[in-house]
Amino acid sequence: MTAATYDVLGIGNAIVDILAKTEDKFLTEQGMAKGSMALIDEARAAAIYDAMGPATEISGGSAANTIAGVANFGARAAFVGKVRNDQLGNVFSHDIRAAGVAFNTQAASSGPATARCYVLVSPDGERTMNTYLGAAQDLSPADIDPAQIAASSIVYLEGYLWDPANAKEAFLKASKIAHENKRSVALTLSDAFCVGRYHDEFLNLIRSKTVDLVFANEAELTSLYQTEDFDKALAQLRNDATLAVVTRSEKGCVVVAKDKVTPVPAFPIKQLVDTTGAGDLFAAGFLFGLVRGLSHEQCGRFGVLAAAEVIQHIGARPQASLKTLAKEAGLPV
Amino acid sequence: MTAATYDVLGIGNAIVDILAKTEDKFLTEQGMAKGSMALIDEARAAAIYDAMGPATEISGGSAANTIAGVANFGARAAFVGKVRNDQLGNVFSHDIRAAGVAFNTQAASSGPATARCYVLVSPDGERTMNTYLGAAQDLSPADIDPAQIAASSIVYLEGYLWDPANAKEAFLKASKIAHENKRSVALTLSDAFCVGRYHDEFLNLIRSKTVDLVFANEAELTSLYQTEDFDKALAQLRNDATLAVVTRSEKGCVVVAKDKVTPVPAFPIKQLVDTTGAGDLFAAGFLFGLVRGLSHEQCGRFGVLAAAEVIQHIGARPQASLKTLAKEAGLPV
Numbered sequence: 001m002t003a004a005t006y007d008v009l010g011i012g013n014a015i016v017d018i019l020a021k022t023e024d025k026f027l028t029e030q031g032m033a034k035g036s037m038a039l040i041d042e043a044r045a046a047a048i049y050d051a052m053g054p055a056t057e058i059s060g061g062s063a064a065n066t067i068a069g070v071a072n073f074g075a076r077a078a079f080v081g082k083v084r085n086d087q088l089g090n091v092f093s094h095d096i097r098a099a100g101v102a103f104n105t106q107a108a109s110s111g112p113a114t115a116r117c118y119v120l121v122s123p124d125g126e127r128t129m130n131t132y133l134g135a136a137q138d139l140s141p142a143d144i145d146p147a148q149i150a151a152s153s154i155v156y157l158e159g160y161l162w163d164p165a166n167a168k169e170a171f172l173k174a175s176k177i178a179h180e181n182k183r184s185v186a187l188t189l190s191d192a193f194c195v196g197r198y199h200d201e202f203l204n205l206i207r208s209k210t211v212d213l214v215f216a217n218e219a220e221l222t223s224l225y226q227t228e229d230f231d232k233a234l235a236q237l238r239n240d241a242t243l244a245v246v247t248r249s250e251k252g253c254v255v256v257a258k259d260k261v262t263p264v265p266a267f268p269i270k271q272l273v274d275t276t277g278a279g280d281l282f283a284a285g286f287l288f289g290l291v292r293g294l295s296h297e298q299c300g301r302f303g304v305l306a307a308a309e310v311i312q313h314i315g316a317r318p319q320a321s322l323k324t325l326a327k328e329a330g331l332p333v
Numbered sequence: 334m335t336a337a338t339y340d341v342l343g344i345g346n347a348i349v350d351i352l353a354k355t356e357d358k359f360l361t362e363q364g365m366a367k368g369s370m371a372l373i374d375e376a377r378a379a380a381i382y383d384a385m386g387p388a389t390e391i392s393g394g395s396a397a398n399t400i401a402g403v404a405n406f407g408a409r410a411a412f413v414g415k416v417r418n419d420q421l422g423n424v425f426s427h428d429i430r431a432a433g434v435a436f437n438t439q440a441a442s443s444g445p446a447t448a449r450c451y452v453l454v455s456p457d458g459e460r461t462m463n464t465y466l467g468a469a470q471d472l473s474p475a476d477i478d479p480a481q482i483a484a485s486s487i488v489y490l491e492g493y494l495w496d497p498a499n500a501k502e503a504f505l506k507a508s509k510i511a512h513e514n515k516r517s518v519a520l521t522l523s524d525a526f527c528v529g530r531y532h533d534e535f536l537n538l539i540r541s542k543t544v545d546l547v548f549a550n551e552a553e554l555t556s557l558y559q560t561e562d563f564d565k566a567l568a569q570l571r572n573d574a575t576l577a578v579v580t581r582s583e584k585g586c587v588v589v590a591k592d593k594v595t596p597v598p599a600f601p602i603k604q605l606v607d608t609t610g611a612g613d614l615f616a617a618g619f620l621f622g623l624v625r626g627l628s629h630e631q632c633g634r635f636g637v638l639a640a641a642e643v644i645q646h647i648g649a650r651p652q653a654s655l656k657t658l659a660k661e662a663g664l665p666v
Contacts, residue, residue, distance in 0.1 A: 020431075021652075050427075054401070054429075054432050056390065056391050057389065057390035057424060058389050059387070070385070081364050087420040087446070091388075094382055094383075095387040095388060098388070315389065316385065
């Protein structure tokens, strides 16, 4: 194994978020399940946009948010994802590069527009997402550069990659190359509805050791094991996964290894504004701790710190220096 | 004079803001005059975007922000401005309509892209703007609908319209129709550098009564009269204009009529985040007071209230209900 060029490389759907505040009544009227991510087609995207309020555009995408967070902490980061060469594709590309992330995936020059996620933020800070995958549909194994994967200490993949047609092949190709080069592979389960669509495949990825580390929240975990019993699901995950982290909102997280289970409390916040990106930034902090070789508890503390920053403002990417916040919290950066 | 369909109709450059936090060092390196608005071409726009940090896209445009504010207070509002039929044009059109504003100007189907303003926000909240006018260049007299102008109580125009080639003709056409229909015409001087480019023409607009109401800040006022003496400039404005309002940042504003000068103190704020839109939203509040037939002092109080809301968050359009804020402040809405 040669020295790595990147600490973490993420692969995910390249998406621009279109965020607007909403009342819960709007979600009901539109038949949306509060807190979930729904896939929508172009016609539905247009209808939702017509009906929703004035919005703000901010680059998003789950794994992309995580990777922007990893770079913000000061680690070396890269991202792989597909945009179209349109205005929103330029916005996505600019933002991730300006965050200090290497991003070289070829933009599509034809076909559907850059992916958009219509994010509706309720008064209680909960976000409800509607994703038009657009150009992200066209991520394929050809977009995976074997040399870049081989040069990345951790490859981080989002469960949402099971939605586009060819992205799962890209995912599996990346995992194979990573393991051939003695690198680690991490997976986030992304969303409880996404787990509902693919739980057998996700379980197989974990049990076959295609992934070494699993991120999940409580709803994703119970969806994965098709049970409402959290403790039972956690015990099964501990049995199946090499390493896993389960985030529990205001209860913090639990790091689950074969030899021990480590709970970490949530980081205090002043005001919950928008939960978009909470899980993504938790993963950023945890991965940063891992690449620095820290204990599971310390990794968890980096995770809850980054999640606390992102939920106190609109948008799913950090607006403050996570490195500075970590220093102020006494964490080793 | 028939009953009006709209309380306020604004004409201005239709622009999407691309906002990023910056350090003042960046402004110096890029040769930007802090606090000003500079016009840039497409190549310079690309260079600035490459160099600046991760950004957020929010609809902007000075008069458009004002009109969004007028609608937010609960008045009937319309906007005229030119976008291209591209993704950012769709963003602009969506946001202004979702704000409750009538917006029917035909989007350009060819030519330059929708206008963008690269807004760099310093740690002290001051914003420095770089505008690529793009499709806004193509606003022309043909975009002015005589019936719509005739049906608007106040026509509000931005001084920035002197920058695009044909927009000033549209401006003059609108002013003429408004006066023929016994409507009022208001002008914002927009920016001290803009006044520097066109002060003779702006003075002529005021002295010829092409405009009935003038909005200016201190720098614009002294630039208009080419003097550093604020009191002297204010006396000249009082002599030249039918009615004028001069905003003075943390000192509030002064309403200048022939018979009296009315100072109004600033509205208290918790934290200055981003001054983008302060003047635009001041105008929104003042115009709202006017259409409700209130006193100059009350109009000024609506103005400082709206300005206070917009400078406490990123972006130049209100994020809270101005109507609710006005009620809470004991203003008559």
